[in-house]
Each structure stands twice: as C-alpha cells, then as structure tokens.
Amino acid sequence: MVLYRFLADVVVVAHAAYIGFVLGAMLLILLGMALRWSWIRNFWFRTTHFAMIAVVVAQSLIRVTCPLTTLEKYFRHRAGEATYPGSFIGHWADELIFYHGPNWVFTTCYTLFGAAVLLTLLLCPPRRPRLRKRS
Secondary structure (H helix, E strand, O other), X not given: OHHHHHHHHHHHHHHHHHHXXXXXXXXXXXXXXXXXXXHHHEHHHHHHHHHHHHHXXXXXXXXXXXXXXXXXXXXXXXXXXXXXXXXXXXXXXXXXXXXOOOHHHHHHHHHHHHHHHHHHHHHOOOEOOOOOOOO
C-alpha cells in the first residue's frame, strides 16, 4: 500500500514537472524573443516543447484522458486511497495541476496554448542542427 501511494505521488510530481516545462519553456521563449536570446532557437528544445503541447492538444481534442492522470488514479486505487492524495507532496502537486471544470474549457485552453506555441515557432523558428562532417 505504501509503495502504491509513493508511486502515485511520483506520477503527480512528474505530471507537474511536465506542465511546468511546457509553461516555463513558453515563458522563456517569449522572454527570449523580446531579449534576443539565441539559445531559445535550439532545435531540440523547441521541438520537444512543441511535441509536448501537441500531445496534450491531441489528447484533449480526441477526448482521451491523460495517461499520467490514469496512472495516478490506478496507483491511488491500489493504495486503497480515494482520489485525495495521501501525502503532503502528492496533495499539493495535485492541487497545483488539477482544476475542476467542463472539458470544453480545457480543450479550448490547450488548443489556444498550442496555437501560441506554433505561432512562436513561426515568429522565431528554431535553428536546424548542423550536420557534423565525418573525417
């Protein structure tokens, strides 16, 4: 039971980190555009950022529950807990990332955010990685 509670908390923290990266990266990209930071054009950073929000938007549009949410609920159930997390970290991470509202609100927000990420890709495109010459 303790193991499942721990695993549920790990999933919630990973979920929060995922969200934190998507939001934080967008903030840094916008700031970097304004301040002309060259590192925000890193191909792998921008591709990863876009792919992460694209997955969220796609799941939302086809009405698929996030696998991290499903996994956390599974572990909570196996731990004999209700959906209320049993530990301090799990509780506050859960409170941070979950808001209860109609699905259309989330789909709209995710889609608009995804469009904003796409717009940053167009306005400030990433640089393609250089191919290394073999010697």
